[in-house]
Amino acid sequence: MIANPAAILGVVALLAAVICAVVILLLRPVLQRYALARPNARSSHTIPTPQGAGIAVIGATLVVGGAFASVWGFAPLVMLFIAVPMLALVGLVDDIRPIPVLPRFILQGLAVGLVVFTAPDDLRLFPVPLVLERTLLLIAGLWFVNLVNFMDGLDLMTVAEAVPITATLALVGISGWLPWPIAAIAAALGGAMLGFAPFNRPVAKVFLGDVGSLPIGLLLGWCLLHLAWQGFVAAALLLPLYYLVDATFTLLRRMARREPFWAAHRTHFYQRATDNGFTVAGVVGEVFALNIALAVLASVSIALRSMAADAILLVIGLGAVAFVLRRFSRPRSRGA
Template sequence: MLSVSSLATVVAASLLSWLAIAALRPWLGRVAAAKPDARSSHRTITPQGAGIGVVLAILLTGGAATLLAGAGETRLPALLAAVLGLTALGFVDDVRPLAWRPKLAAQALAAVLAVASLPPEASLVPPALFWPERAVAALALVATVNIVNFIDGIDEITLAHSAPAFAMAAMAASLVPAGGATGPVAAAGLGAMLGFWPWNRHPASIFLGDSGSLPLGLLLGWLALNLALAGQPVAALLMLLYPLADGGITLVRRFLAGRRLTEPHRDHAYQRAVDGGVRAPRVARTVALVSAAAAALGLASISAGNPWIAAGLGALALGAVFGLIAAWLRRSGRTA
């Protein structure tokens, strides 16, 4: 269960996120409108960039909660800079799409800053391998940023997988000796996404945009890294299981088919499900259900304190999510 302070952070972040989006929406409608194209799931011009309000709520309420808890860390400004940098990058891309190479370079820089904010004692390898481990962590963050961005393609789906992930990270903070700021940041992330939900409920009146999906991917990846480096790799994987599975399977399938990985497409399982006749709200609810189940199994794996039990719970979650993705891909194939 969430503590009283975490619940207060959730409520404050939810209210601030909703209000910030309400204030920003008229302006975003003028400068960052998303026009439908062949890859779009929406059919009308819709404002995007609500991520600015979401990130604002996370940083203000999460930062305040961290200070009140006395968990402030000298390395957190690096994470703050990384989150703000990706928010700015994403907003520029929302207004005028950028080439993938400069975007990837900026994401790599943000990942390095976020990794620099990890506690120095958070490591699973001997001291001689510390820096290679940190390099792998940065690469993992870049991958997570892009995968979360890829999955943000229909109404409510980013809330569907991120809310359970943030809730799990907030509750795991009391069970795992990770960084002291992980609990407040995760609670703020949960609240901010709940405040975004009324605006993004199908049919959405505003989209998160890259200004939200990029920094959210960084924060989710950072929280998962804290779990993994604290000795809970299974829980870290289950926290992000749906986006990692859908994104990973899609990249592998496109690579094997000889298609360009940087080319826009509609090959993700959730997109194929919608194209195959499943309504977007049902897809989002299904993602929320499997993500919540995976998060619950992740928390159970932490509580079990046994690597074999954790592996079994992880296998159970993997089977459920991969089965869902396979079913969506088969359905789309039959109806195409």
């Protein structure tokens, strides 16, 4: 039994936030010189902006989260702590000099596979052969890592997504329904994102870059997978539901139109919203409010532990996401 887990996770988040902010301050001149993101037709920013602050976010998460989690058992983190830096390195190289699609995808698959295929055999979701389940999880993990990357296209967007998810996971850990190492990593990631937030608020002074968004996707996916392995599958779907629906629907729509779905574009709902008259702050604010509502639904699902309730909560969650996506896809009327 951990004494005062809420206070410990609060310290984890605070330390990660401070370390992240300090590292960003130290790194920013270097990023300004070597990792400048210049605007193009698909960008949401209009001035050259340094990218690569994800180095600080990931570093603070691994250092602080790992230090606290390892006190109660480091074993679940070993492969994660290999895979996350590997994915960050792929993102860093891609930020500086873009990697072709196929090699980038293979490297991402190696990182995700390390986490998925080395998990204990007794962690199961479905009554199917283990190798089939783990292969499906590899595909899902690859998609989740990339969709977090795809959705990191507006100032504070990833903060608005990651903070409600990680805060909920930390609270579940405090309640004893999620293993401590996972709760500690979630708290550290949430704190690091808060440390990053002041530098990324509109108009952003620095971006995460792929060095941040890709491993953040892996960390979030790993935490959510463990939540599902604890029996809370509906909650694990509800927490990232906005990202899942926006990114997946956009991908399917582009594939149906025979567009190069792997190429950068501006057709996600949150991007269309800014083209339809929404401000960046307005879009991110609505996404954050939606994610708070989804976190509440996920918490209710965990508390009730009922398949019937899960079905109802998922329908409510999908309805809330559909409402926001519909708003984003239509021109904003004056006074709205």
